[in-house]
Amino acid sequence: MAELQFDTLTFTRGEFNLQLPQLRVIRGEKLAILGENGSGKSTLLQLLTGLLEGEGTIRYDREPLKQISTIERAHIFALLPQQAQVIFPFSVFEVVLFGRFARTDGRQPSDQDHKQTHELLKQLALEPLSERSFNQLSGGEQRRVMLARALNQQASVLFLDEPNASLDVRHSLDIFTQLQQTTQTVISPVHDINLAARFFDRFWLLKNGRLLADVDRAGLTTDLLAETYDVQVSTATDSFTFSR
């Protein structure tokens, strides 16, 4: 069943114009959005999460996004934006616990919410940072905490804008492995093509605000990537391969 779908979707801001054909995402799919800087990846994410409004109806389980209330939206999807930040010295635990806001319908989080937050922190190896002030963490640590915050929302769709930005190779692998195993739908612009190819099962390739291709892993060819990024691509490689 399609969890997310839209008819043609258009959005214009200044010179930039995004125009996509009808597309749908199936429940549980791991979808990577590939494309060079400025190709419209983040804009697409903002449109799909209702942060920007374009033309064309976006539907979650057949219900138009516009008719879904703010709090219900937070049940359906969570977003990790590229520039996530918190002012004030909140602790890591507090930041991740805030992810439960929609789940508690705006009420004080229960013991269960606290317990679940602790478990999530443990699972993501963030527990040692739990009492630290979020603002004193390194960029990579902050990124992992923000990801934990988004996961704690327990939404059925996860929009993650470059989840491994500023993460080292081990933490990138850990996070992508975790995302691969979840039942949630993951929609994520990714810059590291090798990681994307390994952990995602579907790919939207964007170029200048247009959809170049909508393919599965087998369809992700060197020619297609070369066209997407205007570079030459080969698979015979002398690069390192990492695994856990």
Added chain:
Amino acid sequence: MKKLLFSLLGVAFIVALFSGATAINPLDMSPVESDILLGLRLPRVLFSAVIGGMLALSGSIYQLTLKNPLADSFTTGTASSAALGAVLGIACGLPTPLVPLLALGTGLCGLFLVYRLSVTAGVINPVTMILSGVVVNIVASAVISFSKFYFEESLSSIVFWLMGGFFIVDWTRLGVCALLLAVSFLLLQRIGLQLNLLAFDEASARTMGVDVARLRRFSFVLATLLVAVAVSHTGIIGFVGLITPHIARSLYGSDMKRNLTASTLLGALLLMLADAGARSIIPGGAELPVGIITALLGGIFFLYLLRTRRERLWHG
């Protein structure tokens, strides 16, 4: 920690009650002295506490919604634009109950102007915000001074408006302000959890389930109403709202529900003591406008914040 705060409040209350030009011995009071104590000082001390709470509460909200550690009713230019409204209202012979409403109107205009000037693509630049606040302050103060010269008769002294003070206190004013403080406090406590999420970037907050625009609008209006009513009664008392939320955060953490409570109590504490100081610093019964004392304290604190947070202010 809470006990400590309440005990300090109690001590400050007693200190403020017995500070002033006339030394009063509580165990041996003449009728005149008891009149001074109960008729003059008691309402005044309570009034300074309530106004302190109002300014601190608004400061806590401004710092959150504007995402700026240097924000309060003074630095955002809200207080001076509200004072401008009050001054014009009085000068034009507006009925007294309507004066704070006009102050609210001009206060919101000032705040909106500062907000619009400092926002680019949904992100508030903290430095631009402070600069815009300074500009609004200068212009509003100039118009207040001009009005004073033009409408000499109907306006109380320029010192009152620009430096603030508790020169006119009665139980009715006290009642109105206390009621407003109580209602605003309860309303803000009710949405305390949502307010926490405003500490996040807008995209995160909105997708976490908060209607950011609506919440921000509501908070702005309520905080500005507190400022407008306070300013209409006491003139501009700056920096109470700047200092107290920081102290509250360092003592009780960043959670907004706790911060709103602690800021309000600390604001009451600070202004009671500042007013007690203003009443007793000059020998011979003359009193200082309390705004001079808070500006002195606030100025030093502002410098301290500027020094310790410079990096983050400039680079987000």
